[in-house]
Amino acid sequence: MLRYTVVTLLAAAAASISVYLWVVDLISLQRVFGAMLGSELVIFSMALYVYYRPSIASSSNRWLLAGCVVAAVFLLIAVQLGSTSA
């Protein structure tokens, strides 16, 4: 279940970045784009982690949770940068 959740998150992040890239002005909001890309890359690495260590042991889950928190923080940074640029 966890595996599919992370892969779904990855797909959602990739899709949102694509939409964002399509609609925003990349000259003025490139910092937002950088932070969003960073967030997506963390989610991507978490998806790889699920395949690298497919066990459901608590230590694996802890790392996965930490990765998701980092991705969320990066996304918050993107939102913050977006709100200050606007």
Next chain:
Amino acid sequence: MTENPGRKFVEWFKDRFGLKISVLRPVPEYSMNPLYWLGALTAIAFGLQVLTGLLMLIYYVPTTDQAYSTTLFIIKYVPLGGLLETVHLYGAYAMILLAFLHLFRGYFASVQKRPREMMWVIGMLMGLTVMAFGLTGYLLPWTVVSKSATDVSIGMLSFLPAQIGPIVTFLIAGSGTGAGELTRFFDLHIVVLPAALLSLLALKLYMFEAHGAAEPVSVGAKEKSKDVPWFPTVYLYFAMIGALFVAVLFVVAAMFPISLPVEFTPAAASNTVAQPDWYFLWMYQVLKFKSFEGSGIYVALGVVSLAAIAISLLPFIDRGSERNPLLRPIYTTIGVIIVAELLVLTVWGYLTPGQIIPDSEAILVNGGVAGAIAVVSLFMFKLRRRSNKEERAPMKSRLRAIALPFTNRQVTAVFLIPLVAGSVSFANVVDSLTSGQINALIVLANFSVLMVSFYAMARMMRSLSLTKNRSIS
């Protein structure tokens, strides 16, 4: 049984290229640790530099009248140009930092021992190439800061022997004009150095495939570890840490975008203090010592060059078989001193731009750092040797001993008194010696307090270590 498609491709590759070594063979499980992948992360940073650099080449023009304006154009008007430029800058910083971490991790883990001596030498050459990348790339935006600092570096070439100095200067910096200098540095940055680094990287990877990763220093770790296949395990791990590294780089670049200093003009340069980028600050600080002014620069450059040569030839100097840093007191202490001195000189260089450092201050700070580390190291290795003679307590008891300063609060409280007194007297000694008006009585009094404090602290540490031994037994 179906064959792994990845392995099948590797076998095809080996066969067609006539390689005698096993490519991408299974690796020991202990190497699934980020510390073993610092070199690979440096290579990822290099790949990112190539990619971002090629994209910037679309707009960048390496002439003295357009270098600055095209760099500014990339940052301000090219879509994602600011991010691209910032990622290129921070990617370079990360590459240099990772190269240093890779070097010192290798030093303390003694990876240079047989049969990896030449891997170490090639790695040092790669390190020098990475530093050269930093030096040449720094000039390219043609800002007043970068041009002034580069001129200082080029000026150092004039101290080379007369037989080779002019030739080397001409090859690196041209005939002395700004245009020649920029063109030479650009060519070095995008053609010569990448070719050199790629060749060295290929050579090192070949040797790595032949010798594998150095085994961990802990006894029995190699025997306990089983091998894991490259596909998919190592591949997934590599992609995972690579993605995390690039993610952090992008977010840092987004948070702290590059701001370009003003363009180089002779007038602007006259009002600017030449200061190199952070990775050369340690050397910059050494060159600012009073003794190394004028012809003294030969001594400074000679000492730095000798140190670099000694580290490069370390596998042929340190020929013992022991690899555990805890059992190699001299090399471990030297390594810690080198790291500490590099950090101190870098921070000090950053805080004192353009200031000439009096010799007394230089000796006090650098000698103090080296001396303090040597004394602490001597004390720790002595303690360890003593405790080794006795029966080692279980790990849990030894970990409990770390809490001794908190459980023996009276000793800790009393320990703080000589610590504060010693620190104040040390500061007074430094202040007196560097103020220019040296009062022998004050220096002597403070030095005495410093020595007494040091003795008191050593006694208390001994008492604490005896308490620790009692608590363990």
